Amino acid sequence: MAPDDTKDRIVEAAITTLKERGYAGSSARAIAATGSFNQALIFYHFGSVRDALLAALDRTSAERMAAYRTAAASATDIQGLVGVATEIYHEDLASGHITILAELIAGASTDRTLGPEIVARIAPWIDFAREEIDRVAQGSPLAQLVPADDLAYAIVAQFLGLELLTHLDGTAERAERLFQLAGSFSTLLSMSGLMDGGPPR
Amino acid sequence: MAPDDTKDRIVEAAITTLKERGYAGSSARAIAATGSFNQALIFYHFGSVRDALLAALDRTSAERMAAYRTAAASATDIQGLVGVATEIYHEDLASGHITILAELIAGASTDRTLGPEIVARIAPWIDFAREEIDRVAQGSPLAQLVPADDLAYAIVAQFLGLELLTHLDGTAERAERLFQLAGSFSTLLSMSGLMDGGPPR
DNA sequence: GTCTATACTTGGATAGAC
DNA sequence: GTCTATCCAAGTATAGAC
Numbered sequence: 001m002a003p004d005d006t007k008d009r010i011v012e013a014a015i016t017t018l019k020e021r022g023y024a025g026s027s028a029r030a031i032a033a034t035g036s037f038n039q040a041l042i043f044y045h046f047g048s049v050r051d052a053l054l055a056a057l058d059r060t061s062a063e064r065m066a067a068y069r070t071a072a073a074s075a076t077d078i079q080g081l082v083g084v085a086t087e088i089y090h091e092d093l094a095s096g097h098i099t100i101l102a103e104l105i106a107g108a109s110t111d112r113t114l115g116p117e118i119v120a121r122i123a124p125w126i127d128f129a130r131e132e133i134d135r136v137a138q139g140s141p142l143a144q145l146v147p148a149d150d151l152a153y154a155i156v157a158q159f160l161g162l163e164l165l166t167h168l169d170g171t172a173e174r175a176e177r178l179f180q181l182a183g184s185f186s187t188l189l190s191m192s193g194l195m196d197g198g199p200p201r
Numbered sequence: 202m203a204p205d206d207t208k209d210r211i212v213e214a215a216i217t218t219l220k221e222r223g224y225a226g227s228s229a230r231a232i233a234a235t236g237s238f239n240q241a242l243i244f245y246h247f248g249s250v251r252d253a254l255l256a257a258l259d260r261t262s263a264e265r266m267a268a269y270r271t272a273a274a275s276a277t278d279i280q281g282l283v284g285v286a287t288e289i290y291h292e293d294l295a296s297g298h299i300t301i302l303a304e305l306i307a308g309a310s311t312d313r314t315l316g317p318e319i320v321a322r323i324a325p326w327i328d329f330a331r332e333e334i335d336r337v338a339q340g341s342p343l344a345q346l347v348p349a350d351d352l353a354y355a356i357v358a359q360f361l362g363l364e365l366l367t368h369l370d371g372t373a374e375r376a377e378r379l380f381q382l383a384g385s386f387s388t389l390l391s392m393s394g395l396m397d398g399g400p401p402r
Numbered sequence: 403g404t405c406t407a408t409a410c411t412t413g414g415a416t417a418g419a420c
Numbered sequence: 421g422t423c424t425a426t427c428c429a430a431g432t433a434t435a436g437a438c
Contacts, residue, residue, distance in 0.1 A: 022310030106307030109223030115369045161362030168316045
């Protein structure tokens with residue numbers, strides 16, 4: 001965690017500033033103040049504030065992805081997967097990862113060139129969700145009905161929407177209940193037989 | 202549509218600017234340029250840019266809500282409701298209403314005082330969704346399982362997340378497929394008997 | 403109510419000393 | 421590689437003429 005060189009310090013400061021002050025609040029001066037270094041260093045090392053913020057997203061994305069894969073590996077059925085999703089939601093809130101993602105998405109409405117960069121960094125999450133869905137649902141009747149990649153897209157969208165509303169609400173209470181509901185629902189789904197027939201891997 | 206007085210012209214210009222340039226792109230100067238009026242008029246009539254943007258959200262919200270209630274009135278079952286949701290999605294994309302909402306949510310990360318204002322304007326949509334769910338699902342076995350207000354919250358979150366991703370993607374293709382899927386799924390739900398027992402109103 | 407002009411602030415970015 | 425100093429652009433908001 002302790003950043004050894006300046007580039008690291010800038011990335012860490014960018015992450016902190018994005019979480020605490022949002023996209024528009026993450027100016028070169030604000031980031032420099034957070035990390036107690038000179039404002040001009042951002043331009044020397046990254047060329048622009050924009051690229052420093054994308055580097056921040058890169059870092060948290062890589063860290064979270066590693067954590068997700070580890071957590072998901074233990075899930076063998078839909079109920080386990082919902083449990084992992086709940087865990088991921090909590091970890092994301094705590095780590096601030098989705099906050100950073102949401103802030104950059106917000107920023108994309110100003111700087112349109114950010115859009116493709118963000119899409120490229122979201123794609124792995126959709127892939128990840130799709131792989132996990134395939135893993136527990138492949139061969140089941142439900143898999144015939146719902147293409148895994150569409151479902152994966154919907155789930156990522158749901159995470160984003162929930163995070164935004166949670167942010168505005170100032171409370172995660174309603175999202176909490178939704179994950180509990182998803183747990184109950186996955187149990188129902190298991191019992192229904194709609195998830196049967198998948199090869200356990 | 203033709204704005205008769207200046208206050209109307211400002212609101213219309215704010216709506217257009219929010220859609221075309223996003224929250225951060227909607228400065229007093231940009232809005233004034235869109236509507237071909239003097240920049241200082243925004244401060245005279247609304248006191249601040251922030252309040253002019255909220256007035257824009259107020260207007261589109263009121264307009265859309267009226268349209269939704271009309272469209273929803275014809276739906277008597279879950280399949281009809283999914284049809285209405287699809288319709289709403291298309292109308293929102295076309296009218297740019299969710300874009301405006303998403304932009305202001307994005308802006309809330311900068312100006313934290315926007316948060317409560319936006320929550321207050323989203324609340325009616327959640328209420329609306331809950332009422333409609335109640336209307337078609339009340340008394341059914343599913344209604345015992347899934348509280349309508351939680352489901353309503355999830356649906357609004359899903360709309361928001363989809364809109365954001367659609368925006369970044371530059372294509373609504375995946376969202377389109379999701380609504381088609383929701384249609385198929387609602388048919389399945391009807392046939393399952395999980396929706397039975399509700400008093401048709 | 404609407405205009406011009408302007409004061410003030412913040413931020414991106416660079417030059418050039420060290 | 422890091423610093424100070426600074427330029428320039430864009431934005432909010434207000435004063436004051438009309």
